[in-house]
Amino acid sequence: MSSTYLGMPAFPEAAAAATRDERLRANLRHATHTIRDRRAKAVAELEDWAELRAAGAALKNRVLRHLDHYLEQVEEKVTAAGGVVHWAADAAEANRIVTELVRATGEREVVKVKSMATQEIGLNEALEREGIRCYETDLAELIVQLGDDLPSHILVPAIHRNRSEIRDIFRERMASWGRAAPEGLTDSPAQLTDAARLHLREKFLRARVGISGANFLVADTGTAVVVESEGNGRMCLTLPETLISVVGIEKIVPSRRDLEVYLQLLPRSSTAERMNPYTSMWTGTTDGDGPSTFHLVLLDNGRTDTLADPVGRQALRCIRCSACLNVCPVYERAGGHAYGSPYPGPIGAILTPQLRGTSTALDASLPYASSLCGACYEVCPVAIDIPEVLLHLRERVVQGGRVTVRGRRRTVRPARGHTSERAVLRAAQWVLDRPGALRAAQRLASRTRGLHPRRLPGPGRAWTDSRELPRVPSEPFRDWWRRTRGGAQESPGRGSRAGTSGASGDDRGQEER
Amino acid sequence: MRVALFITCVNDTLYPATGRAVVTLLERLGVQVHFPEEQSCCGQPHFNTGYRHQTEPLVRRYARVFAEYDYVVTPSGSCAAMVRDHHPQVARRARKEGRELSPAAAQQAADRTYELTEFLVDVLGVTDVGAWFPHRVTYHPTCHGLRMLGLGDRPRQLLENVRGLELLELEGAQECCGFGGTFALKNSAVSTAMGKDKARSVEATGAQAVCTVDNSCGMHIGGLLARRGSTVRPVHIAEILASTADAPYAEAAV
Ligand code: SF4
Numbered sequence: 207m208s209s210t211y212l213g214m215p216a217f218p219e220a221a222a223a224a225t226r227d228e229r230l231r232a233n234l235r236h237a238t239h240t241i242r243d244r245r246a247k248a249v250a251e252l253e254d255w256a257e258l259r260a261a262g263a264a265l266k267n268r269v270l271r272h273l274d275h276y277l278e279q280v281e282e283k284v285t286a287a288g289g290v291v292h293w294a295a296d297a298a299e300a301n302r303i304v305t306e307l308v309r310a311t312g313e314r315e316v317v318k319v320k321s322m323a324t325q326e327i328g329l330n331e332a333l334e335r336e337g338i339r340c341y342e343t344d345l346a347e348l349i350v351q352l353g354d355d356l357p358s359h360i361l362v363p364a365i366h367r368n369r370s371e372i373r374d375i376f377r378e379r380m381a382s383w384g385r386a387a388p389e390g391l392t393d394s395p396a397q398l399t400d401a402a403r404l405h406l407r408e409k410f411l412r413a414r415v416g417i418s419g420a421n422f423l424v425a426d427t428g429t430a431v432v433v434e435s436e437g438n439g440r441m442c443l444t445l446p447e448t449l450i451s452v453v454g455i456e457k458i459v460p461s462r463r464d465l466e467v468y469l470q471l472l473p474r475s476s477t478a479e480r481m482n483p484y485t486s487m488w489t490g491t492t493d494g495d496g497p498s499t500f501h502l503v504l505l506d507n508g509r510t511d512t513l514a515d516p517v518g519r520q521a522l523r524c525i526r527c528s529a530c531l532n533v534c535p536v537y538e539r540a541g542g543h544a545y546g547s548p549y550p551g552p553i554g555a556i557l558t559p560q561l562r563g564t565s566t567a568l569d570a571s572l573p574y575a576s577s578l579c580g581a582c583y584e585v586c587p588v589a590i591d592i593p594e595v596l597l598h599l600r601e602r603v604v605q606g607g608r609v610t611v612r613g614r615r616r617t618v619r620p621a622r623g624h625t626s627e628r629a630v631l632r633a634a635q636w637v638l639d640r641p642g643a644l645r646a647a648q649r650l651a652s653r654t655r656g657l658h659p660r661r662l663p664g665p666g667r668a669w670t671d672s673r674e675l676p677r678v679p680s681e682p683f684r685d686w687w688r689r690t691r692g693g694a695q696e697s698p699g700r701g702s703r704a705g706t707s708g709a710s711g712d713d714r715g716q717e718e719r
Numbered sequence: 720m721r722v723a724l725f726i727t728c729v730n731d732t733l734y735p736a737t738g739r740a741v742v743t744l745l746e747r748l749g750v751q752v753h754f755p756e757e758q759s760c761c762g763q764p765h766f767n768t769g770y771r772h773q774t775e776p777l778v779r780r781y782a783r784v785f786a787e788y789d790y791v792v793t794p795s796g797s798c799a800a801m802v803r804d805h806h807p808q809v810a811r812r813a814r815k816e817g818r819e820l821s822p823a824a825a826q827q828a829a830d831r832t833y834e835l836t837e838f839l840v841d842v843l844g845v846t847d848v849g850a851w852f853p854h855r856v857t858y859h860p861t862c863h864g865l866r867m868l869g870l871g872d873r874p875r876q877l878l879e880n881v882r883g884l885e886l887l888e889l890e891g892a893q894e895c896c897g898f899g900g901t902f903a904l905k906n907s908a909v910s911t912a913m914g915k916d917k918a919r920s921v922e923a924t925g926a927q928a929v930c931t932v933d934n935s936c937g938m939h940i941g942g943l944l945a946r947r948g949s950t951v952r953p954v955h956i957a958e959i960l961a962s963t964a965d966a967p968y969a970e971a972a973v
Contacts, residue, residue: 218905218908222907226908231912574905577913579866581862581893581895583866584866597767597771602769604769635770635773635776648732671911675942683731684726687756
C-alpha cells in the first residue's frame, strides 16, 4: 500500500494520540453521527432490506466461489468490446502497468476518480516518481491531496477536516496546483464547492488520460460501473481519450440484473441516499462516445490469498460503503489514520491484516482495534461478520497458523510481543480449570483485600490510569453458597463428591483429555 | 425443572452480591437453584484475545458440569453469548483439528443456557417480579445483550414493573461503553474515551444508578464514574429485581 503509511506506530499508540486531539474528535463525532442517523432512516424505508442484504452476500459468495470463471468471462467480454485487460499480481505490478500506459500516451498529467484500489497500491506516488502528476477530482480527495494529507475515511477521505480547515487549505494550496482559490473565500459549503468546481474544471477540460477504479464489474457483459455523488467521476470517465481503470478482482457481479441489489444496498448504506446522483457504466469503448482507449487492470494484491481462508474470505464481499466506519465507536475516537492504510475502521481491521499479513506491529495490532461490540456487523449491507473475522485474525496473531502468501501455504509463527499476555492467560486457564485453585486464589484476594493498591503497576496500569478498581469483596460467591447452603447442594450424579472435589483441585480424573 | 446458576468467574470473585441476588430472586419466584461447584469460567477472556485452544478445557468443563440441568441461568449477557454462540463452534473446530471435544455436548449446554432476563421473561413468563427499588435508574443495554443475545426490551419490561423505580432514558444507549475485555487494557485510551462519553451520558440522565446485565461493563463504567468523583453507581439488574420493601437493596458491604 501507499509508502506514506510506512513506519506508522501500532494502532494503540496512534489511536491514543488521536483521542487527545479535541478538534479531530469533535469533527469525527459530528460527521459519523450525522451520517449514521441518516443511514438508519434510509435503510428503514425498505421493507425488504434483510432480503436485499442476504442477496448481496449470496451473490458475492457465488462470485468468490467461481472467481476464476468470472474473471475469464470479464476478460473475454471487455476484450470483445474493445478494451484491453491487464493482470496485476501485486501493487508494484499494477503501478508499473499503469505508469507504462500513461507514458505511452505521452501525457504528464492525469485526472482521477476517487478509487480505493489506487489508494491501496499507492498509485499517485508511483506516478509522481515517474514525473506524472495525478489530479484527484473528488472533493474530499482533493482536500486531502492539497493538504498533503492522508485519507481517513473510505467515502469521505477528509472527514477529519472541518469547514474552516478546508477553507485554509484551499486558500493556501490551490494556487500551487492550478487555479487559485477565489479572493475572500469563506467557509460556507457553497463557496467551498464553487472554488473546487472552478479549480477542477480546467483540469477536466485539459486532461487526456483518466484513471478510475470501479464499484462493480459485470461479468456477462464486461461492463464497468462507477457510483458517485459529485459528477467528477462522469467527467473523468467520459472526457479523456484514454481511460485506465484499476479494479480489484473481487468487484465482479455475475450479471447486470444483480446490480439491482447493489444499487439499492450501496447508496443507502454509504451516503444514506435512495439513489446516488451519478451512476456511470461503460462496456469497452464506443466509437465517437467517450474514451477511445480503455484499459482494465485487474488487481490481486493479496486477494487470492485472502480467498484461500475460509473464515477471512468474507471480507472480499465488501462493497466499500463505509457504513461500518460510521457506526464504529473505536473509529470515532481513533480516527482513520491510526489504521495505517486506506482502509480504516472495522473493514480495515480485517482487510489490511489479510492483504498485507500480520508481520508488522501495526498490522498485528489491527485485529485488536475493536471492542467487539458488533455494530459493524449489524449495518454491513453484505453481512460480513466482522467480529468473527477479528477473532479469527487474533488467533492468527497469538497462536500463529496456516496462511496463504502469494499462493503458497505457509505456517506463520505467533507475533512477537504477546509473551507475557500468553503466560497470564495460560496461568488463568490453569486456575480456572481447577475450581480448588480458583477458590484458593479468591480467598487469598479476599483476605489481602485491605492491602490491594488502588493503582496497579505493570499492565494493570492501563486500567487504573483512568478507572477505579472494584473492591474485592470479603467473601466470594462460592464461599457464601457453602456457608449458607452448607455444601448440601449436589452436582447431579456426583453428589457425594460435591463437598470435597472442588477443594482438592484434582477433580480432573473424569475429563476426556 | 432443574435449574443451575452459572455465576461466572467475574461475578464469583468480584460481584458476589449479584449472585446472591439471583439466588434470592429465583427462590422468591419459586425456583430451586442449584450451584454446581465445579463450574468456573466460560473462557471469554481467552477466546476474545485469540487463544481459542486455551478455551477448550473450559468449554468441556462447562458442558460436563451443567449436563444434567434443564436450565442454566447466568447473570451475564456476554458469558451467555459466549456459551451460546461460541462454545459449539469451539468444539466443532477442536474436533476437526483432532482434539477431543464433543460438539453435541457443547451444543446441548448452549441450548439450555439463558441470560437472567431471558429466563425470567421467556421461561418463567414473568415481567413483574414484585421488586421495590425507590431510585432513579438508567439502563445501559450492553452490546452482547443487545446484539448477540437479542435481549430486546426484556430488561426494560422488568425494570418498568419495579415499584418506586424511575427509569430514565439514556442518550446513545446502544453505543458500546468501551469495555471489550482485554480491549480495555490493550487499547485503554480508546476504551477510556468511549467509557467517558458513556459516563457523561449516564450522569446527564440524573440517575442515581446505571443498570446493566453485565457487571464487567458496569465495572468499566463505574470505574470511570468513580474516578470522576461521580456518585452514580453501577448496579446489576439482578440486584434491582431482588430488592423488595422487606429486604431492600443494600449496597454491597465492602
Ligand atoms: S465491511 Fe460492510 S459495512 Fe464495511 S465498508 Fe464493507 S460493505 Fe460497507
